[in-house]
Amino acid sequence: MSAYSRDDAGSFDVAIVGGGLIGGSLALALADSGLRLALIEASPRLEPDSHANHDWDSRIYAISPGSAAFLEQCEVWSKLDQARLQPVGDMQIWGDDPEARLDFNAYQAGLPELAFIAESREIDRAIGLRLDAQENLRVLRPAICAAIRWHADGAEIQMQDGTSLKAKLVVGADGGDSWVRAQADITVDSRDYAQRGVVANFATGKPHGGIARQWFREDGVLALLPLPGQRVSLVWSTGNDNAKYLLELSNDEFGEAVEQASRSALGKMEILSPPRAFPLRLQLVKQLVKPRVALIGDAAHNLHPLAGQGVNLGFQDARKLAAVLRNRGAQTDCGDYFLLRGYERARKEAILAMQLTTDGLQKLFSKEGKILSRLRNAGLTTTNRLNPLKKRLMQHALG
Numbered sequence: 001m002s003a004y005s006r007d008d009a010g011s012f013d014v015a016i017v018g019g020g021l022i023g024g025s026l027a028l029a030l031a032d033s034g035l036r037l038a039l040i041e042a043s044p045r046l047e048p049d050s051h052a053n054h055d056w057d058s059r060i061y062a063i064s065p066g067s068a069a070f071l072e073q074c075e076v077w078s079k080l081d082q083a084r085l086q087p088v089g090d091m092q093i094w095g096d097d098p099e100a101r102l103d104f105n106a107y108q109a110g111l112p113e114l115a116f117i118a119e120s121r122e123i124d125r126a127i128g129l130r131l132d133a134q135e136n137l138r139v140l141r142p143a144i145c146a147a148i149r150w151h152a153d154g155a156e157i158q159m160q161d162g163t164s165l166k167a168k169l170v171v172g173a174d175g176g177d178s179w180v181r182a183q184a185d186i187t188v189d190s191r192d193y194a195q196r197g198v199v200a201n202f203a204t205g206k207p208h209g210g211i212a213r214q215w216f217r218e219d220g221v222l223a224l225l226p227l228p229g230q231r232v233s234l235v236w237s238t239g240n241d242n243a244k245y246l247l248e249l250s251n252d253e254f255g256e257a258v259e260q261a262s263r264s265a266l267g268k269m270e271i272l273s274p275p276r277a278f279p280l281r282l283q284l285v286k287q288l289v290k291p292r293v294a295l296i297g298d299a300a301h302n303l304h305p306l307a308g309q310g311v312n313l314g315f316q317d318a319r320k321l322a323a324v325l326r327n328r329g330a331q332t333d334c335g336d337y338f339l340l341r342g343y344e345r346a347r348k349e350a351i352l353a354m355q356l357t358t359d360g361l362q363k364l365f366s367k368e369g370k371i372l373s374r375l376r377n378a379g380l381t382t383t384n385r386l387n388p389l390k391k392r393l394m395q396h397a398l399g
């Protein structure tokens, strides 16, 4: 590992803009590559003991085994508080007809679990601990970028505090409204779903049994993801008006609404954290790379959360980009366009496939009409009987 030298301050091989889960994991995956790295994050750092004083974070993710393995490679997974992780053994998906159901289980997939439910804050904390331990990485936080100048041999980033830094490659890991993407003039086709993802945690009347449950309903898609103990996390993707209505309910009324919508599968639902809502949109980015720039995570794709795959796609981007940069052979310039095209070629198809699948499902289940309703419910039941198709769907989700 070549140690970061003070003489090099301000001049880097890779500057990662955005230190969320995806940007942070890329920094860790490159930490022992010998590349000089900078990570720029606008928000202040989380306190290392942030999980100790809090209840359960209502922002949770279903982390695929592939993403967990990548986080282990980054030495993050073992730093998570294991008591706050919930393995998922089964996934049960219902249509708007109570008889229509699709099941996936870990035993069929030959795996110990299908996914792990983990809190965003807890993964962020563990990534932060690992970032602190890296010598070859300069973390600028809180720091806000003001402008970029692109040159033939690198880019120069001006910071709001008047300082500047140079990098051969700028990675945009700065989320759905990516500033880097805009600075690089990369176009994005955006479609607002006119829906919000309403999230909250609940104590349940009955044990969840490690099962992730999801209902495709006329008013949206409701998921109850298991947390350790007798708790679950709700993600209810629903129209803006219904989301507004749900957020205005009292705690008891909200619990009753969720219990009813989930057909009382887990008995009485008692809210543990105030509900929050996130706007949902589809974003197709024209290019993942340009000379001197690469996009990863939500900067590179936004999709409906009904398959719980956004952050998993992002971890796969980080893993692939790190592999391309590490295995660049004789190519010394890590901002070289042809090198970066290798990353784009490897990721574009998987990203588009997941976006089209989630968008198609969202459309199919949001349309009203008896014939469509029968078709989609029959589709779920038929898929449930077709083992090869189920296997393919599962392989996709296990990442």
Ligand SMILES: Cc1cc2nc3c(=O)[nH]c(=O)nc-3n(C[C@H](O)[C@H](O)[C@H](O)COP(=O)(O)OP(=O)(O)OC[C@H]3O[C@@H](n4cnc5c(N)ncnc54)[C@H](O)[C@@H]3O)c2cc1C
Residues within 6 Å of the ligand: 017, 018, 019, 020, 021, 022, 023, 040, 041, 042, 043, 060, 061, 062, 063, 143, 144, 145, 173, 174, 175, 176, 179, 180, 197, 198, 199, 235, 278, 279, 280, 296, 297, 298, 299, 305, 307, 308, 309, 310, 311, 312, 313, 314
């Ligand atoms: C309701 C809902 C539920 C979801 N559930 C799941 C799920 O179960 N499983 C799953 O896989 N995915 C899920 N997702 C998707 C997931 O939340 C995102 O894919 C993931 O958070 C993207 O991470 P990111 O690091 O790319 O972006 P972000 O989390 O947006 O991080 C971007 C970072 O960049 C920083 N930043 C922004 N601009 C700048 C700048 N100019 N300079 C410096 N820093 C900057 C920000 O401060 C932030 O820290 C869900 C999404 C929603 C809306």
